[in-house]
Amino acid sequence: MKVKTRSRGLVIAISVGVALLSVTVYSATTNILAVGTIGNSQLFDGPATVTVRTLTIKPGEELAWHYHPGYAFNVVKSGTLTVEDGCGGTETLTPRQAFEEMDGRVHRAKNLSATEDVVVYNTFIMPEGKPTTRNIPGNERRCGPPEDVDECKNDGWLNFNHPQNFISQGQCIDFVRHRPRNLIPVPEDPLN
Numbered sequence: 001m002k003v004k005t006r007s008r009g010l011v012i013a014i015s016v017g018v019a020l021l022s023v024t025v026y027s028a029t030t031n032i033l034a035v036g037t038i039g040n041s042q043l044f045d046g047p048a049t050v051t052v053r054t055l056t057i058k059p060g061e062e063l064a065w066h067y068h069p070g071y072a073f074n075v076v077k078s079g080t081l082t083v084e085d086g087c088g089g090t091e092t093l094t095p096r097q098a099f100e101e102m103d104g105r106v107h108r109a110k111n112l113s114a115t116e117d118v119v120v121y122n123t124f125i126m127p128e129g130k131p132t133t134r135n136i137p138g139n140e141r142r143c144g145p146p147e148d149v150d151e152c153k154n155d156g157w158l159n160f161n162h163p164q165n166f167i168s169q170g171q172c173i174d175f176v177r178h179r180p181r182n183l184i185p186v187p188e189d190p191l192n
Helices: 002-022 169-178
Strands: 029-041 046-057 071-078 081-085 090-093 098-101 107-110 118-127
Touching: 029 118, 046 107
Parallel strands: none
Antiparallel strands: 029 046, 046 118, 071 098, 071 118, 081 090, 081 107
């Protein structure tokens, strides 16, 4: 009986070890500065949560593939940030540059520096109850969703696998034209 117990314990220990080795550990740190609730947000036609934080990414680190189920507005405070789109392409941002992440587009952030931290100020506006970020399972690179109909043309529809695959260019265009979107109206400035 002791042999079976030890064997079972060894199998469990090996399984836990393999599971731990397959988990990617990120050292990026976040510091939540403030969280507030909008009772009836015009963006979502209902309650929303606003979260303001700092994100620090260590030299050489790349974050997991992820998306934001709402709006994310960002300002690079220090360092050089590289944002890689799941569909290809990268954007490099330096201090005082800002960027937005909308429509649930899959991306990840990288710090390609060997010596300097990247610090980013993030402001998230999410429907109440939604997290600020959703990591893609298994850290799988995914492409999507399409942001405009031009991305669907010239066989571009074949690239998308988030939140779904498309069977034709027409289906991709239909997705773009009919997916719910919140457009922020910009009032005219009466003093300008």
